[in-house]
Amino acid sequence: MSIPDNLKYTKSHEWIRLEDDGTVTIGITQHAQELLGDMVFVETPEVGRQLRQGEECAVVESVKAAADAYAPISGEVVATNPDLESAPESINQDAYAAWLFKLKPANAADLDGLLDAAGYQKLLESEEDA
């Protein structure tokens, strides 16, 4: 299972990358895309929307099911991935390249509360045992 060391993670299977300009980029993990299967539709939040941590803000739908994605931290949506409308399958091809949206964090320290790669690995192992 691919879990890059340079990213942060949530229990709801989003990945988060802190960019040099202080914004964060958010997508769903390789594990999440494997569970969902072939992606056929993605809905991202409007640019400018203020999100609270844990708020439902995007939908990824595979042939199998619809899944919500949540805001990993509070902040303002500053960009969405324009490629996903015509190519939702890019999430299956590379879940860590096919980002959903970018946030300007309300409070950069919120990032410290997220899982690191080792923590996410442990989460997946515990889910497997469940």
Added chain:
Amino acid sequence: MQLKTTILNPIHREMKAKMVDFGGWDMPLHYGSQLDEHHRVRNDAGMFDVSHMLTVELKGESARPFLRRLVANNVDKLVQPGKALYTCMLNPQGGVIDDLIIYFLTESHFRMVVNAGTADKDLAWMQARRDEIDPKLEIVSRRDLAMIAVQGPHARAKVWQVIPGARGETENLKPFQAAIWGEYFIARTGYTGEDGFEITLPSQHAVDFWRALHTAGVTPAGLGARDTLRLEAGMNLYGQDMDESTSPLESGLGWTVDLKSDRDFIGKAALLEHPVTRQLIGLVLTERGILRSHQKVVTSHGEGEITSGGFSPTLIQSIALARLPLEASAGDEVQVVVRDKALQAKTVKYPFVRNGKSLI
């Protein structure tokens, strides 16, 4: 609870299938990509392990009179050995206990194939009805058989490549006809809207047959592709598009219900008594999104509900079957409530796809 497994279970795992609990059976959802499997069936040939479905033999002189009473379609349409009939088995209220296929073999031997999730219930129901008509009639459950559906435009040719001897017996089969070749029961039936065979064979030969088909270029396909293929083909899924609380006449299955003959089948009186107020109709989503079962549909004639919905890989848009007021007709603009939005959709006649071609 321990999941039930088919004889091919280890092969699915060996072929890297993602397995799911399907009504208590451990079955393959896909072997990597459900979309690829779907397209392979539409364009070439795919195979499905459908051994979880149950073959039931009916043996005895009263087989035909029993079936005249048991099912809604008219079993007297079956006169030629090997001929198949699709039908519903109804409860006295006219609800669907199961949908099944009946094959006529001889006057004292009919064969039925019933759904996996309803098999125990079906057997109990049939045995009780049998006891009312002729306790000597044998109802034999055939868990010793496996079933493999080979579907797609090249499916038959690839089956003949694997069992060349069967070609003579099966080449001239019309749709909904079956032939016996040695230990193989080969029916020109399916659940995909494509040509192909459903092949029933002794379990102990199923693994070799599966591997030989794979070597001949038939792609293993899982329940995921099976569902998108049958939805495009406009075929009902039991438990989703109809169940014991819905009439076949409100489930798009009126064509399988024989109300013309004077035969008295179980559920007939209820069907005649209750006016039909709803229908199953196709939906095509005209904006972005995915239709799913249980979403509410708003029409100018009242509300309805999606019974099966999803993404159509062939049409590259979302389609659905919906139970709507009888007044709705093809071409109507309707709204489907998807999460917090009302999305525009259009009603259409289904099937959506047949033999690889869009019909909408």
